[in-house]
Amino acid sequence: MKIDQNKILMGVVTLLAAAVVVLGVMLVAQEAPEERQQISVDDSVDRHDHDEDEDSIEIEEEKDEVEIQEEAPVFFSTMTHLEGDWDFVEEREEGFDRQAGYLRMGMDYAEQYDAILTFESEMPFARAMVKWDDNVFQEALDRGMGIGTHCDTRPTEPRSVEEFAADIAERKALVDAVVDSSENLGCAGAGGLNDWYGGMVGAGFNYINGIVGFHYLAMPLRERPEGWDNRAITSEYYHYTAPEEDDLRYYPFRVSSASFTEDPSGELVVSAGDIGEISSIGDLALAGETGWGADCSPNCAIDMADVDAIEDAIRSFVETRDTSRVAKLQVYISTQKFSDPGIELFFERLQALQDEGVIQWASQKEVYEAFVEWERN
């Protein structure tokens, strides 16, 4: 919203700067009120000399308001994946119903606590929504949530870019079959030794999320963290949060290759921001670690330590963040964690952080769209 206004503003200001020179005070008097407010944001056009006293006061107030909003937002998102090996959701309706039920539980909480969840599907669940005639993804959109595709593409199986793009496109098409394709702009995953840039762009995706250690496999050693050779990644670091550098991880950026090298001319936005898996975060933090699998995984309970560690991660990021850039943090929530008795602690805490203005809930797609608006500015 803000950035659209600014874009309009740039045009209007340019026009007006010229017009003011030519027409002087006459134009000022004829300007529509809305345009006058926008113009007042730009200090280079000093209008105060020309305005009536009363108008000047009003404009001054508008200006303050706009300047406060110029700090780029800190979004908070989630990922929930309907996995690639879930044949059971197609084979048995009760298997599908159980998973769909978890998503609905999550949505009930999200609505109660002003949160926005994002669900991302691989092929089985997408097909199962059609087979069992239960479009929980459209329901999610109708309830203000976000959706996307999940790409559990085999990380160590070499493919040509064309083959890889076709693999990803197959997944995209199955999700596009249940929702409007304009809602399905990104895929979580696709990391591995294949060219995930070419694959994602070739399949028609605009952003990639769910970035983990696997994504480094596509890069030469010199672009990886030290010690992350193929063997170390596939045995140890494959599910670590990535990119490794905070500066890259918490700010969406554009790339033109399967790398974490920013290139504003690229066709794919890398949207990472991962803090980790919701029920492991506290356990890992106690051990001085971050990321995904704690020892209790996948049976960790969501407890106060997790919620405290999530808040700590958010607050310590926000303290030193670059306020000029769109930022995003996220946690991973598997479907069954929506039935964890501790899940409400999480939603409560995030609601308090949003009410305090520390974070703003958004779907993965909304983060992407906000980034695109921001980069145009």
Ligand SMILES: [Zn+2]
């Ligand atoms: Zn997966």
